[in-house]
Amino acid sequence: MTAPAPRAPWPIGRVHWLGIATLYRREAKRYLRWWFEFITQPLVSTGLFVLVFHLALGPEGDEGAGEAAFTYLLPGLLIYSLLMQAAASTLYSLVFDKIEGALADILMPPLTPGEFAAGYLMSALSAAAATAAIVLPIVLLAGLGLPADPLTVAVFATLGCAELALCGIAIATVAKKWDQAEAFVSFGLTPAAFLSGVFAPVSALPDPLPAIIKLNPFHYIVDGFRAGYLGQHDNPVWLNLVVCLAVTAGMLGLCLSMLRRGVGIRA
Amino acid sequence: MIHQAPTPRTIGAVNWLGLWTLYRKEVRRFLKVIFQTVGAPVVTTLLFFAVFALALGGIVRTTGTVPYLEFLAPGLVMMAMAQNAFANTSSSVIIAKVQGNIVDVLMPPLSALELAVGYVAGGITRGLLVGFVTLLAMAPFAGLTIYNPVFVLYHAVMACALLSMLGVMGGIWAEKFDHIAAVTNFIVTPLTFLSGTFYTVDRLPETFWWLAHFNPFFYMIDGFRYGFIGHSDGTLAVGLLVLAGVNLALGAATYRMFASGYKLKA
Numbered sequence: 001m002t003a004p005a006p007r008a009p010w011p012i013g014r015v016h017w018l019g020i021a022t023l024y025r026r027e028a029k030r031y032l033r034w035w036f037e038f039i040t041q042p043l044v045s046t047g048l049f050v051l052v053f054h055l056a057l058g059p060e061g062d063e064g065a066g067e068a069a070f071t072y073l074l075p076g077l078l079i080y081s082l083l084m085q086a087a088a089s090t091l092y093s094l095v096f097d098k099i100e101g102a103l104a105d106i107l108m109p110p111l112t113p114g115e116f117a118a119g120y121l122m123s124a125l126s127a128a129a130a131t132a133a134i135v136l137p138i139v140l141l142a143g144l145g146l147p148a149d150p151l152t153v154a155v156f157a158t159l160g161c162a163e164l165a166l167c168g169i170a171i172a173t174v175a176k177k178w179d180q181a182e183a184f185v186s187f188g189l190t191p192a193a194f195l196s197g198v199f200a201p202v203s204a205l206p207d208p209l210p211a212i213i214k215l216n217p218f219h220y221i222v223d224g225f226r227a228g229y230l231g232q233h234d235n236p237v238w239l240n241l242v243v244c245l246a247v248t249a250g251m252l253g254l255c256l257s258m259l260r261r262g263v264g265i266r267a
Numbered sequence: 268m269i270h271q272a273p274t275p276r277t278i279g280a281v282n283w284l285g286l287w288t289l290y291r292k293e294v295r296r297f298l299k300v301i302f303q304t305v306g307a308p309v310v311t312t313l314l315f316f317a318v319f320a321l322a323l324g325g326i327v328r329t330t331g332t333v334p335y336l337e338f339l340a341p342g343l344v345m346m347a348m349a350q351n352a353f354a355n356t357s358s359s360v361i362i363a364k365v366q367g368n369i370v371d372v373l374m375p376p377l378s379a380l381e382l383a384v385g386y387v388a389g390g391i392t393r394g395l396l397v398g399f400v401t402l403l404a405m406a407p408f409a410g411l412t413i414y415n416p417v418f419v420l421y422h423a424v425m426a427c428a429l430l431s432m433l434g435v436m437g438g439i440w441a442e443k444f445d446h447i448a449a450v451t452n453f454i455v456t457p458l459t460f461l462s463g464t465f466y467t468v469d470r471l472p473e474t475f476w477w478l479a480h481f482n483p484f485f486y487m488i489d490g491f492r493y494g495f496i497g498h499s500d501g502t503l504a505v506g507l508l509v510l511a512g513v514n515l516a517l518g519a520a521t522y523r524m525f526a527s528g529y530k531l532k533a
Contacts, residue, residue: 200322
């Protein structure tokens with residue numbers, strides 16, 4: 001009996017498309033497994049924000065002001081939930097795999113850092129798109145119209161979610177424990193998101209604050225998104241776009257270099 | 268020399284040592300990750316405060332005759348206390364169940380009452396700690412003064428107890444984390460958000476205003492706030508009785524769950 005001939009290695013082209021698609025499917029299945037939390041969490045939190053702000057801001061005396069502030073707020077709530085979803089997607093998924101020891105399943109296959117990042121990035125963007133479908137009806141019911149400039153809205157939503165998803169990857173690689181990932185969300189992401197002009201115009205704030213907020217990358221995502229949605233913005237749209245592109249590119253470079261060196265994920 | 272078997276420890280009417288040990292376990296469980304269990308909720312609550320104060324013009328607004336921030340601060344403190352008291356007991360029970368180490372609590376000679384008291388006291392401790400730190404951090408900005416300390420303390424303790432018992436019951440009932448997430452998302456978070464934390468219920472449309480007066484969460488917030496600003500939306504005596512009544516009922520239910528071994532013992 002002769003030994004079976006070794007199988008010829010399977011040729012992979014310049015880009016391992018099948019690998020990226022498989023990684024993407026793996027991540028998508030994760031969300032489907034947690035569908036209940038995935039749907040209800042943004043639904044309830046955005047719904048509550050809308051109700052609370054509506055009742056707390058309610059037109060008391062001056063009709064116009066409360067109403068305008070509320071309309072200003074709604075696109076902010078929408079982009080806020082997308083950004084948090086994008087960050088949570090990559091961060092929790094990677095940290096979970098790392099703690100469970102399942103990360104080897106992704107590090108062993110012949111995926112380059114770029115393919116690795118692409119798979120996670122696309123799954124995070126899909127999760128954010130699904131969240132948009134969940135949250136959009138709420139803000140529309142609350143009285144927000146459709147976006148004035150859908151292209152600008154889409155560009156800023158995509159760039160912003162990409163920034164956050166990459167940020168999630170970077171943090172997940174360095175986090176050693178579950179609490180470290182959670183601490184980053186509670187003490188880093190949430191404060192940065194809250195204090196970025198999501199809820200109200202930055203220009204109306206008392207003095208040192210606007211200057212500080214201009215250092216917050218979230219501010220440019222939110223401002224660009226709102227510019228597309230309502231036509232209202234604090235910064236010129238080109239500036240928002242340049243900052244978002246630069247931050248995305250920077251985060252991508254950082255992630256790729258970390259993945260290449262195996263920071264936190266390879267011995 | 269013959270070794271003598273140790274004589275069994277005599278336990279009186281109450282297993283004080285066991286109760287104290289369970290309580291210590293519950294407190295150390297959250298203190299071990301204090302950044303997540305106390306630090307994070309304090310930061311989140313302060314962010315809400317900052318957003319309402321700065322971005323939404325809370326500084327210049329008033330609710331009735333009370334400056335809005337002075338109105339808001341006690342509401343936020345109560346919200347943080349309630350959510351964390353619930354989170355502490357519910358997560359403790361469900362994690363122990365899922366991981367299987369609930370037997371460590373069920374095996375020792377602890378009665379149903381001692382189990383209930385131990386868990387609930389742990390939840391109250393976390394709730395009060397979160398509330399106290401949040402209050403200290405917010406007080407200088409909100410210009411808070413205490414009008415009636417008895418009301419502050421009574422409502423703080425009663426609210427934390429109420430939510431701790433709900434948490435124990437939820438944790439015992441739940442079979443997986445999803446179930447607890449559902450209770451948190453659909454019951455605890457909405458009720459703590461919408462029962463007058465951010466606005467006076469006089470703002471609500473007729474039906475909801477009317478419903479608020481049957482909501483124990485409303486009385487928790489309203490009475491606690493009265494302790495600071497000296498003004499309440501509801502009738503104070505009704506609130507005191509509602510909270511006492513609800514807590515008695517929940518206490519009995521929690522005790523029954525432990526005593527019958529519902530979803531805990533085969």
